[in-house]
Amino acid sequence: MACKKFLTLNNGLKMPSIGIGTWMAPDHEIEAALDLALKVGYRHIDAAPVYLNEKAIGRVLKKWLDSNQIKREDLFITTKLPPPANRPSCVEKTLRNSLNDLQLSYVDMYLIHTPFSVPETGGDFERDANGDIVIDPTTDHIEIWKTMEKMVELGLTKSIGISNFNKKQIQRLLDNSKTKPSNLQIELHLYFQQNELVDLCKANNIVVTAYSPLGSRGIVDLKKSAGVKCESINLIENPKVLEIAENHKKTPAQILLRWIIQRDVCAIPKSTNPERLQQNLNIWDFELSNDEMSSLSKLDKGIRVCDFSFFKGMEKHPEFPW
Ligand code: A2P
Numbered sequence: 001m002a003c004k005k006f007l008t009l010n011n012g013l014k015m016p017s018i019g020i021g022t023w024m025a026p027d028h029e030i031e032a033a034l035d036l037a038l039k040v041g042y043r044h045i046d047a048a049p050v051y052l053n054e055k056a057i058g059r060v061l062k063k064w065l066d067s068n069q070i071k072r073e074d075l076f077i078t079t080k081l082p083p084p085a086n087r088p089s090c091v092e093k094t095l096r097n098s099l100n101d102l103q104l105s106y107v108d109m110y111l112i113h114t115p116f117s118v119p120e121t122g123g124d125f126e127r128d129a130n131g132d133i134v135i136d137p138t139t140d141h142i143e144i145w146k147t148m149e150k151m152v153e154l155g156l157t158k159s160i161g162i163s164n165f166n167k168k169q170i171q172r173l174l175d176n177s178k179t180k181p182s183n184l185q186i187e188l189h190l191y192f193q194q195n196e197l198v199d200l201c202k203a204n205n206i207v208v209t210a211y212s213p214l215g216s217r218g219i220v221d222l223k224k225s226a227g228v229k230c231e232s233i234n235l236i237e238n239p240k241v242l243e244i245a246e247n248h249k250k251t252p253a254q255i256l257l258r259w260i261i262q263r264d265v266c267a268i269p270k271s272t273n274p275e276r277l278q279q280n281l282n283i284w285d286f287e288l289s290n291d292e293m294s295s296l297s298k299l300d301k302g303i304r305v306c307d308f309s310f311f312k313g314m315e316k317h318p319e320f321p322w
Pocket residue numbers: 021211212213214215216217218236251253254268269270271272273276277279280
């Protein structure tokens with residue numbers, strides 16, 4: 001089965017099929033992990049201001065670019081418009097802040113991080129008297145998108161896309177935009193296979209990126225600490241995954257990632273562990289058979305980990321769920 005190291009976006013740009021996720025990685029961890037990631041061959045980095053580590057990422061990028069060990073055009077850097085800035089007047093300023101922190105003159109992909117917007121106060125999202133998150137009811141994706149298009153014209157980003165949008169929101173954007181989104185980043189893994197959204201994106205030439213491709217223990221922990229009921233999913237212990245891993249002499253994580261890549265979907269596993277970081281990139285020397293692909297496809301359980309319910313009150317948003 002075809003498996004591409006790069007996926008071509010609708011503007012012709014090539015995005016490496018495996019990138020490194022950077023959420024839940026504090027500065028000292030991400031600096032070491034990113035340094036190693038670049039050494040072992042990662043060229044795609046997925047960042048966001050809400051991960052609070054863009055300055056650390058920028059320090060590593062500057063070191064590598066200044067020393068000419070890597071050329072800017074060989075890197076694919078994604079960052080995102082954070083929820084509190086989800087309005088046209090904030091887009092350019094927020095992107096420039098990210099570029100400043102990342103020490104770059106442009107990014108390769110700028111994504112609207114979430115379909116919703118929440119006002120910020122004192123460095124945290126605003127809450128009402130019940131502790132529920134305050135949702136901005138005026139978010140207008142079409143108007144925000146027009147400003148996103150301007151970011152491409154200004155040369156601040158090569159491509160634009162969306163993240164966490166649902167089918168209806170994507171369709172509305174497709175029907176009302178000049179530049180079509182080139183990337184949709186969503187939670188996607190063995191137990192949340194997202195067939196409908198992947199089909200919609202393929203039909204519209206939008207590359208899909210899978211976040212939490214290994215099932216993100218980080219989000220599960222976050223939900224539990226927020227007191228939200230959450231099923232733990234341990235994809236790397238699924239018996240079918242273990243059996244296929246044994247057949248190929250690969251790790252369960254490599255099977256989970258290869259299964260995603262063979263669907264022509266990009267994956268951004270996060271690891272700050274040197275051994276696992278290398279393992280996640282080393283998935284090119286084997287192939288899952290059609291039978292293995294279809295037996296894995298039967299394991300969908302519809303378990304979404306990141307539904308933003310760790311923000312109490314989010315379900316009151318008129319367009320929830322995404
Ligand atoms: P660590 O950073 O200690 O490696 P996701 O990308 O789905 O959010 O998953 C990230 C989580 O999975 C992190 O807890 C990460 O921990 C862990 N992880 C990353 N790569 C592997 C791997 N190859 N095998 C097992 N766990 C992994």
